[in-house]
Amino acid sequence: MHGFWxxxxxxxxxxxxxxxxLIFGYVVPVFFLIAFVAIFGQTSMAKTIAPLVVIxxxxxxxxGLPITLVNERDRGVWRRYRLTPLGAGTFITSTITSRLVLxxxxxxxxxxxxxxxxxxxxxxxxxxxxxxxxxxxxxxxxIGLVIAAIANSIGAVQALGQSLFLPMIMIGGxxxxxxxxxxxxxxxxxxxxxxxxxAMIERCxxxxxxxxxxQRFMWRAAxxxxxxxxATLAGGKLFRWxxxxxxxxxxxxxxxxxxxxxxxxxxLGRLMKLA
Amino acid sequence: xxxxxxxxDLVKRYGTVEAVRGVSLSVAPGEIVAVLGPNGAGKxxxxxxxxxxxxxxxxxxxxxxxxxxxxxxxxRERIGVQLQxxxxxxxxxxxxxxxxxxxxxxxxxxxxxxxxxxxxxxKADATFASLSGGQKQRLGLALAVINEPEVLFLDEPTAGMxxxxxxxxxxxxxxxxxxxxxVLITTHYIEEAEELCDRVAVIDHGTVIACDTPAALIARxxxxxxxxCTTDRPLDRTALATLENATAVEVDGLVARISSGAIxxxxxxLVHHLEAVGATLVDLQIxxxxxxxxxxxLTGRKLRD
Numbered sequence: 001m002h003g004f005w006x007x008x009x010x011x012x013x014x015x016x017x018x019x020x021x022l023i024f025g026y027v028v029p030v031f032f033l034i035a036f037v038a039i040f041g042q043t044s045m046a047k048t049i050a051p052l053v054v055i056x057x058x059x060x061x062x063x064g065l066p067i068t069l070v071n072e073r074d075r076g077v078w079r080r081y082r083l084t085p086l087g088a089g090t091f092i093t094s095t096i097t098s099r100l101v102l103x104x105x106x107x108x109x110x111x112x113x114x115x116x117x118x119x120x121x122x123x124x125x126x127x128x129x130x131x132x133x134x135x136x137x138x139x140x141x142x143i144g145l146v147i148a149a150i151a152n153s154i155g156a157v158q159a160l161g162q163s164l165f166l167p168m169i170m171i172g173g174x175x176x177x178x179x180x181x182x183x184x185x186x187x188x189x190x191x192x193x194x195x196x197x198x199a200m201i202e203r204c205x206x207x208x209x210x211x212x213x214x215q216r217f218m219w220r221a222a223x224x225x226x227x228x229x230x231a232t233l234a235g236g237k238l239f240r241w242x243x244x245x246x247x248x249x250x251x252x253x254x255x256x257x258x259x260x261x262x263x264x265x266x267x268l269g270r271l272m273k274l275a
Numbered sequence: 276x277x278x279x280x281x282x283x284d285l286v287k288r289y290g291t292v293e294a295v296r297g298v299s300l301s302v303a304p305g306e307i308v309a310v311l312g313p314n315g316a317g318k319x320x321x322x323x324x325x326x327x328x329x330x331x332x333x334x335x336x337x338x339x340x341x342x343x344x345x346x347x348x349x350x351r352e353r354i355g356v357q358l359q360x361x362x363x364x365x366x367x368x369x370x371x372x373x374x375x376x377x378x379x380x381x382x383x384x385x386x387x388x389x390x391x392x393x394x395x396x397x398k399a400d401a402t403f404a405s406l407s408g409g410q411k412q413r414l415g416l417a418l419a420v421i422n423e424p425e426v427l428f429l430d431e432p433t434a435g436m437x438x439x440x441x442x443x444x445x446x447x448x449x450x451x452x453x454x455x456x457x458v459l460i461t462t463h464y465i466e467e468a469e470e471l472c473d474r475v476a477v478i479d480h481g482t483v484i485a486c487d488t489p490a491a492l493i494a495r496x497x498x499x500x501x502x503x504c505t506t507d508r509p510l511d512r513t514a515l516a517t518l519e520n521a522t523a524v525e526v527d528g529l530v531a532r533i534s535s536g537a538i539x540x541x542x543x544x545l546v547h548h549l550e551a552v553g554a555t556l557v558d559l560q561i562x563x564x565x566x567x568x569x570x571x572x573l574t575g576r577k578l579r580d
Contacts, residue, residue, distance in 0.1 A: 006375050078362065242328075
C-alpha cells in the first residue's frame, strides 16, 4: 500500500509541475466557465454548471489521462516501473485515483468560482452530486484507460479522444441541450455516456429528488458503473508497459465489450424511459 | 544451495525470427557472470526474458528459487535491474525518484545512503531531465540496488557511461560479490567481462556457445602467444618465418607479429636475427591470447561487429 500511495502522491506532484497539464486541467475549465456564462447568461447557472462539469471530467479523463500514460510509456517510464514488484493492477488503480483527485480539484475550482462570481446556487441534492461526480469520473476514466491502451501515440490519443468527445458535445446533450436536438440525435444520445452524466449532475442541482428521480438516478448510476466497469476492465486487460508491446488478439473483444455496454446503456435508458 | 539464476532451454521468438534458441545458463550465489556477444546475438532478449520484460516462448527460468515465469512479482522483490537506459518522469527529482522506488519494495535502503554512495548528493533536488547521461546512469544504478537485491541484472551497463559512473558500477559489482550476492551482466566490453566476472557465457545467434572462467576459455584457445616487435627498419617476412618455433608471421611496416609455440626460443632467435640484419629493436611485447581472440575463434566475428 505504501508504494500505491507514493505513486498517487508523485503523480499528483508531477502533474502540478507540468505547466501544460495545469493549463488544460485548471485554466481551460475556468475559461469554459466564463465562455458559457457569456453565451447562456447567469440566470440559469444551476443548468449551466452541469455541461461544464461533464466537459472538465471528459477532458481530464479522455485526454489528460491517456496523454500522460502514452507519453510516459513512449519514454520508457512504465518499462522501468514494470521491473518493480508492484503489478499492473496497483499502478492502474493508483493512476485512476490520482486522476480522480485531479478531476475533482478541477471541478471543485470551477464550481467554487461559479458560486463566488456568478452566484451558482448550492445543489439541491449535494450528496447525490458527489456520487454522480464519482460515477461519471469512473466511467470516463475507464474510457481514458482504453484510449491509452489502444493508442500508439499522442496523436492517436487526440484522434480517439476527439471521436468520443465531439459526439458527446454535439449530440450527447453536453454542449447542445437535448430539447434542441432532432429526434434521431436525441435517440442516439441515449447510447452515449455523456447524456447520462449530464442528466445526473444537472438534476442534482435543479431538483429536490422525488422517488421517481431517485429511481432514475439509480438507473443512470448503474449505467455509468457498467460503462466504467467494463472500460476499466478492458483498459486493465489491454494495459501496455512498453511502446513496442503489441496489443493481444483479444483486444477487439475487450474494446467491443466496452462499447457493447454503451449499446446496452442506450437500450436500458430507453426501456426505463430515462429522459 | 540453489542457483541464484537457473535458465534452461530458453526460447524467444519475434514473429518468425528465433532470437533466443535454447539458452541454458546458471549463476551461483556470489558469482558474477557475463553474457558476452555481438549486437543482435540474443543477450538482451535472454536477460529481458529472465527479468520478465519479455514473455519467453519456451524454457524454464528460476531466480532465487522462484519460478520467474509464474511469479514475476515475487522475483522482482529480490532482484535489481539496470537497463541500457533508465527513463523516469522528466520532472521527478532525484531524491523523489529514490523515495518512490524505495516504497515499491518491502525492504529498501534509505535514499540518503544511495545519494551518498552514488555521488548524487548535490543533485538530490535536480529533476531527472536536467541530469547528464552519466548522472542518469548512476541514478539508474542506485534504483537497481535500492532493495539490496540478491541478484543484480545489468544490461550493457557501461555503454555511454562516464568514467566516474563506470568506477562506481565496478565498485557496486565487487561489493555485491563480497556480500555473497550475484550479478548477471550483458556486455560487449570484453575487458569488463575479463576483469570483473567469474564466468563468461559467450552467446551468438541465440545460443550459448561457451561458458567458463575467462582463464579457462583463454586456455582453450587455439591462438598462440604472439611476439610483437617494433624495429627501426622493416623486417623480411620470409626470414622471420624461419625463426625457431615461429608458426605465423605478419609484418605491417615497422611492426612484426610472430606467433610462437615456444616463446623463449623464438625470442632468442629473433634477437639473433635482428643483430644479423643490423636492425635496432624499438619495442618488444609478448601477447598472450585474449578473451577477444577466443571470441573471434568461437564466433568468427569481432565483438563489436
